[in-house]
Amino acid sequence: MNNLVLIGQPTKDTEFRYGSGTGNSRSSFKLTVDKGLYKNKKQEA
Numbered sequence: 001m002n003n004l005v006l007i008g009q010p011t012k013d014t015e016f017r018y019g020s021g022t023g024n025s026r027s028s029f030k031l032t033v034d035k036g037l038y039k040n041k042k043q044e045a
Contacts, residue, residue: 006031006033007033008031008032008033008034009031009032010029010030010031010032011030011031011032012029012030013029014027014028014029015027015028015029
């Protein structure tokens with residue numbers, strides 16, 4: 001199982017798409033991330 005944790009604020013509503021005939025679904029969204037948080041995490045690594 002894959003896990004992903006995103007911390008930020010959504011900029012738009014989530015878009016849902018369904019594949020015709022395949023039964024697959026997909027969602028997409030845009031997220032803003034504080035650059036200051038990224039710099040702090042990068043320095044710790």
